[in-house]
Amino acid sequence: MHRLRKLVDSDPRSGRCLTRATREDYYAPRVRGTGTSVMTQSSGGILPLRNNQDVVVCRQAVRRLANESGFGVVGQTMLMTAASELARNTLKYGGGGHVIYEVIGGRSVGIRLVFVDHGPGIADIQQAMVDGWTSGRGMGLGLGGAKRLVHEFDIVSSSAEGTTVTVVRWK
Numbered sequence: 001m002h003r004l005r006k007l008v009d010s011d012p013r014s015g016r017c018l019t020r021a022t023r024e025d026y027y028a029p030r031v032r033g034t035g036t037s038v039m040t041q042s043s044g045g046i047l048p049l050r051n052n053q054d055v056v057v058c059r060q061a062v063r064r065l066a067n068e069s070g071f072g073v074v075g076q077t078m079l080m081t082a083a084s085e086l087a088r089n090t091l092k093y094g095g096g097g098h099v100i101y102e103v104i105g106g107r108s109v110g111i112r113l114v115f116v117d118h119g120p121g122i123a124d125i126q127q128a129m130v131d132g133w134t135s136g137r138g139m140g141l142g143l144g145g146a147k148r149l150v151h152e153f154d155i156v157s158s159s160a161e162g163t164t165v166t167v168v169r170w171k
Contacts, residue, residue: 062079065101083167108171117162121161150168
C-alpha cells in the first residue's frame, strides 16, 4: 500500500509546483536529494511567496500542518484564513517574500507563522490595523481580520527592512 503525502515546493527538474498528493515511493528519492520541503507534523521550514500559486500552496500547507498537529476544523480554518490573507499581503504589498512555519509546544501545541517581505514597509501600522483602511483597492479587513483569527499577532515594519508579521494559533 502506498502512503500519500503532499509536497509543498517545486520540482527542481521541471520547475512545476508539487502540491498534489503523490506516491511517496516515486517522489521521495528525488525530494530527499534536493532539499524540497515536505510537510510533516514535526517539521518546520520555509515556503516562498513569489506568485499566486505560492499563496495557494501556503494555504494548503498550513491546513495540513494544523490538521496533523491535532487542530479542530474551526482552528484549522481560522489559521488557514489568516495565513492566506497575510500571504496575499506579502505578495501584493511587499512584492513577495516567504513564510517560515513551525509547530511549537510547551503546555499546548501551537503553530507559528512568520511572513517576511522586503517591500516598502507600512508607514502607519496603527492605521493599517483599522478595519476599513486600505492602501490599495482592498476591503481593508486584512491585517485586523488576520489578528482576530489568531491568538498572538506581532508586526514590525520599516521602509528599509520591509515587513515581518508573526502569528501564533494555539490548539
